[in-house]
Every structure is written in structure tokens, then in C-alpha cells.
Amino acid sequence: MRFKVLLIDDEPGALEGMQLWIDWEELGFEVCGICSNGAEGLRMMAELSPDLVVTDVNMPLMSGLEMIGEWQKNGTKKISFAIISGYSEFEYARKAMRYGITHYLLKPVEAEEAAAELRAIYSELLDEAEEQQWSEIASLEEQVSLIRQLLEDRSGQEREYPDSLSALSSGREAWNICLIQTEPSTYAELRGILTDLISQEKSMFLVDMEMNRFGIVFGYSPDQGQADDACRALAELSVRYAAHRVFMATGAPVKSLLRLANCYRTAEEALKFKFYDPDYAGVISYASIENRNFQHHYDPIRLVDNVMEALTLLNAANYHETIAAAADLFRELPLAPETVKKTVFHLMYKMKDYLEDSLGKEASATLANYDFSFLADSVMNLNDFMNLLLNFGLECIDLLSREQALKSQGIVQEINEYIREHYREGLTIKKLAERFYLHPVYLGQLLMKKNGVGFNEWVHNLRIEEASRLLLENKYKNSEIAERVGYVNYSQFLKQFEKRMGMSPGEYKNRN
Known part of the structure; x- marks a missing residue:
């Protein structure tokens, strides 16, 4: 880990010496800036946000100690200080201790002595950074836990929450949630990416929900376009992971974090409409579906x-x-x-x-x-x-x-044999289908494919073929022959005979 250091001294030679003779990089530091007086130092501390300031105490315009006192009173960040002074300036060192400054370098600065002091400072900064990190993690976990409670509260009743939540809410003018649902197989990967994405954002929180869902709760100031920035980042992420099936939807924004449950409810409604999107890319907003409704009744x-x-x-x-x-x-x-x-x-x-x-x-x-x-x-x-x-x-x-193709090769022959034996009876495709456990339409298709004609035509062909044979025997009347081959109506027999033979039964008998 590397810390930023600001060097302040009104003597150019002293500044140059500190930069040249001290191996800042090896000691874990990076010189982020230099200046020559306390007033300029205050400005650069605000601008560069260093972790350590090494400053001379005796400078024009504003001394090093005055600068330290001013920063400790009004500064926006905790900064560690080390002062540089000569042997004759013991009073400065004693006064520095009242500011809580314990690191003191003597002029002229010796590289070895400075290195030893800076190693001690680095160790302290490392401990502070770790402690701050754990503190931030604990604070973030507490905030996320409270936010999850807000999301899960569907009662609509007022509840008391810690002042820290109200303070967090007041830090932004509006709040919303982007609800994200993923496949179980990509949940962990996408969650990890989003965690990294928002890790540096002070008003964005990842909250784990049920059913492979998580939410990105974000606060923003509408006039500054921050909502657009957040949605754009999430939209780009959805495009990147569209092939993995990701549904993303934002709810109706609220002015107070304490009303976040309404965001969640409306985001859930919007998320359902992603079902009808042609692809998975993009974030759907509640505003775009607010006046649309689903039909729930359907008879299948x-x-x-x-x-x-x-x-x-x-x-x-x-x-x-x-x-x-x-x-x-x-x-x-x-x-x-x-x-x-x-x-x-x-x-x-x-x-x-x-x-x-x-x-x-x-x-x-x-x-x-x-x-x-x-x-x-x-x-x-x-x-x-x-x-x-x-x-x-x-x-x-x-x-x-x-x-069916494998089975039909043998069964069609069996069916045709059955038809040849029973065509004289009142045989129908329905009865035949019931006997052979086939659908009537499918059976008709099989017979058409095998015989080249439909079932009814095939039966009429067999009947007229048999009638022609009986006519040549000259043992029966034409009406008796019609009945013997299966026709109960003589006119139907006559019609089918003339259709196939091109003449009446009597003409056929006389010609043969």
C-alpha cells in the first residue's frame, strides 16, 4: 500500500534535498506535491488530500504549526503530520506535541534518520488505514442491513429507524433501486462485478434479495444528472451480460430513503414486463410501464x-x-x-x-x-x-x-388384410382405428400412402372387384350381388360400379 505525502518548506534547497535523498517509494510513499508556506499548504491539502504532510515549522505568512492547527480545526480529512526543525527550536517541538504530533525531524535532514522515522509513520498509517477499512466495512454492513429492512417492510406503517439512516437519506435529493434478477449460474459472478463497480460510490448499496435477485440502491441529485449516470452504467452492464439472461428494472423514485419499499414494489412490477422484451439487454423503468396491466385469466x-x-x-x-x-x-x-x-x-x-x-x-x-x-x-x-x-x-x-414409421411397415399390411376380410361389413375408418389403436386421421394417412387411395375408395374398389367376379358366375341377381359385397342401397352400388367399370352391371354381364 502506498501513501501520499506533501512536502512544505520555505527553503528550496531543503525541499530538493528531501526529494532526492529520501527513497520515498521504497518507504511506501509517493510525493504528491510541494509548496513553500503554510497558507499554500492548506490549499494543497484540500486539493491533493495527502495522507502525510512533512512541514517546516518556521515559515513566512503562516508557520507550520499555525497551518496544522487550522487544518485540525477546519480540515475535511484526517492527516498525519511530521515537523522539521533545528536544534535551537525546541519550543516548536514542545508546542507540536500539544497538537498530537509525535514525529520530529532535525535539520539538516539525514536520509537514514528520516527513513527510520518514516518507517514508523508508515506503520502507523497502515494500522489506521486497516482500522478505517474495517470501520467502513462495519458501517456499510450496518447500512445495508438497515436498507434491507426498509425494502422488506411492506406494512406501509411508520417505523423508527436510527438517526444514521435519516442522515444518509438527507445526503441525496432522491433515491431509487435497480432490481436485478439473474440465472443461478451467473449470480455470483455478476454480483462480484457490481460490488467492485459501486465500491467507491458513497450513495450506492448492493443488497441481496431472494430468488437469485439483488438490488442496487442508489441516491442521486436529479438536477445534476446523477440518476442518468447511474442508469447508464447499469444499462451498459446489462448489455455486457445480456447473453447470460439478466433482468434489470428500476422503480419509481422517492425523496426519502425511508420510503424505499415503494421503490422496491414498483421495480418488481417493472421487472415482470422484461418477460416481453425481445432480448435481455437494457434496464426497464417503472415509468415506462406505469399504465400497463397484465391479463391474468386465461383458459388453456x-x-x-x-x-x-x-x-x-x-x-x-x-x-x-x-x-x-x-x-x-x-x-x-x-x-x-x-x-x-x-x-x-x-x-x-x-x-x-x-x-x-x-x-x-x-x-x-x-x-x-x-x-x-x-x-x-x-x-x-x-x-x-x-x-x-x-x-x-x-x-x-x-x-x-x-x-411410427418403423411400426407402420408391418401394421399397414395387417390392416389391409383385415379390410379384405371385412369389407363386406359396415366397416368405417373409425371402427378400424379403434381396433388397431390408431388415430383415424393418422390411419387414413397410412392407408393413402400404402394403397394410393383413401380408405373409402379402397373399400369400394374391393367391393366392385368382388361384384364383377360374381356377375360373371351368373348365379345371383344384381341386387343380391350388391348386398353380398356390402351395399345396402342398390343405387349406391350402381353408382360405384359405373364409376369404376364405365358401364352398368347388366352391360358388364352381357359383354363378358
Whole structure:
């Protein structure tokens, strides 16, 4: 640690000698200035704020002792003093002791003697600095503790606080809080950076809150633009850490630190609206959202039905459209973030259950990539939540599609054989789907892909094929043949026969 020293002497040679023959750097000091009288010394002490002043006692305009007395009476900082005097000036030394000055150098100053005295002074300054540091830490911890009590007081009732808090409050014209919420993984890093950032600020305090949150409480004078400076610094920090998901919001300013709970409440309201920001950079202010409200009521039944239908039908395009439409609706309302999160959680667990029921152990690898437990404490905006839901659903559809493709290779043949055996009955796609535990629409898609025609066309083709064979046997009437192949209405049989054969049953029989 290095301390600043100011040298004062009306003899230029003495000043030059002290600078040249004493190794200030090696002794832990840095000469920050020199001057030639007490009056100038007072000015430079105020300007340079040295830790030690080495001064001659016998100088024109204002003696060294007069200067020391004046500073000890009106100075703004505690400074250590060492006086320089000759053998014949013992009275000066005795008077210096009344000012509490115990360090005395004799003229002419000898380098070795000065070094010994300065080492003793350095040791004293080091002890004082450490003691002051611990005192400041204790004072800061006490202030932060009191500020946390102010933030946590939601009663709205007047309470008595120490005078030190009122004194702190009166030091600034306005107060506010920047509430910061981070991911658990970046909390410690960001907190450490902000601690260093505000360590030299007298009216900025970092207060740890719950749920990976902390607040920067800051006082400022609006007319001097200090609020803008504080917000600008925080905004730059948010841009720097936007990739790490950080929500930052300031509340409504108050004139008294004792009303800080209102800042906290309004900052919490503003923080919720960061959910709808397209990215994480920037600090949102309560003033920008003061007249905006969230919609809290939302019935997710239709959304759940659409999502599960797309999942069941393995329709990735419809699923994508459904999620995009839901995101647009949430943003338009806007829906309260906690309601959006509950809806997303519900949908993801529904899909998870469906995947496990459909695939069993085959689903474990996909589900292992999605840890839903972390979502409750995560800092995610709407875009990230909906992208998570979208990607999870699309991955489920892809996995189910691949599994269905493997199974369908054998099951379609089995279904076609069943249709060939039962087409004469009142067979419908619904009955067939129930028998083979498939969704009717999905079953229809499988049959279309395998047979090249839809289910109904395939049944009519089989019936007319059988009717053509029976007509050539010439054992039955046309109406009997229609009934035998599954038509209860002869006109329907006639229509389907003419459509496929290009002639009536009678013409077909006569030609063949």
C-alpha cells in the first residue's frame, strides 16, 4: 500500500534535498506535491488530500504549526503530520506535541534518520488505514442491513429507524433501486462485478434479495444528472451480460430513503414486463410501464387440444403454427408471465406423459435433454419460453414419427388384410382405428400412402372387384350381388360400379 505525502518548506534547497535523498517509494510513499508556506499548504491539502504532510515549522505568512492547527480545526480529512526543525527550536517541538504530533525531524535532514522515522509513520498509517477499512466495512454492513429492512417492510406503517439512516437519506435529493434478477449460474459472478463497480460510490448499496435477485440502491441529485449516470452504467452492464439472461428494472423514485419499499414494489412490477422484451439487454423503468396491466385469466383448453392434436397426428407444421399463434396472443393481451409459465409447464408435462405412454423407455433419451425443474428459477423471456416449448414438441413429433414409421411397415399390411376380410361389413375408418389403436386421421394417412387411395375408395374398389367376379358366375341377381359385397342401397352400388367399370352391371354381364 502506498501513501501520499506533501512536502512544505520555505527553503528550496531543503525541499530538493528531501526529494532526492529520501527513497520515498521504497518507504511506501509517493510525493504528491510541494509548496513553500503554510497558507499554500492548506490549499494543497484540500486539493491533493495527502495522507502525510512533512512541514517546516518556521515559515513566512503562516508557520507550520499555525497551518496544522487550522487544518485540525477546519480540515475535511484526517492527516498525519511530521515537523522539521533545528536544534535551537525546541519550543516548536514542545508546542507540536500539544497538537498530537509525535514525529520530529532535525535539520539538516539525514536520509537514514528520516527513513527510520518514516518507517514508523508508515506503520502507523497502515494500522489506521486497516482500522478505517474495517470501520467502513462495519458501517456499510450496518447500512445495508438497515436498507434491507426498509425494502422488506411492506406494512406501509411508520417505523423508527436510527438517526444514521435519516442522515444518509438527507445526503441525496432522491433515491431509487435497480432490481436485478439473474440465472443461478451467473449470480455470483455478476454480483462480484457490481460490488467492485459501486465500491467507491458513497450513495450506492448492493443488497441481496431472494430468488437469485439483488438490488442496487442508489441516491442521486436529479438536477445534476446523477440518476442518468447511474442508469447508464447499469444499462451498459446489462448489455455486457445480456447473453447470460439478466433482468434489470428500476422503480419509481422517492425523496426519502425511508420510503424505499415503494421503490422496491414498483421495480418488481417493472421487472415482470422484461418477460416481453425481445432480448435481455437494457434496464426497464417503472415509468415506462406505469399504465400497463397484465391479463391474468386465461383458459388453456383450446391450446392444449390443438397441441395434443398436432402431436397425435404428428403434424409438425400445425404444431409450429399453434405455438406461434399462442405467443402472439400472449404478447397481445399481455398475459401475466406467471400464467404463461404455468401454461407452458402444463403443456410440456402433457407431452412428456404422452411420449412416455407411447414409447416407454424409448422416450428417456429425449426427455433427458429437457430438465423442467430448473424453469421455476430461470430468467427467461417469452421468446425463450415459447422456443423451448416449440423445440420440445417438434422433437417429440420427430421421435414419434420415426417410431411410427418403423411400426407402420408391418401394421399397414395387417390392416389391409383385415379390410379384405371385412369389407363386406359396415366397416368405417373409425371402427378400424379403434381396433388397431390408431388415430383415424393418422390411419387414413397410412392407408393413402400404402394403397394410393383413401380408405373409402379402397373399400369400394374391393367391393366392385368382388361384384364383377360374381356377375360373371351368373348365379345371383344384381341386387343380391350388391348386398353380398356390402351395399345396402342398390343405387349406391350402381353408382360405384359405373364409376369404376364405365358401364352398368347388366352391360358388364352381357359383354363378358
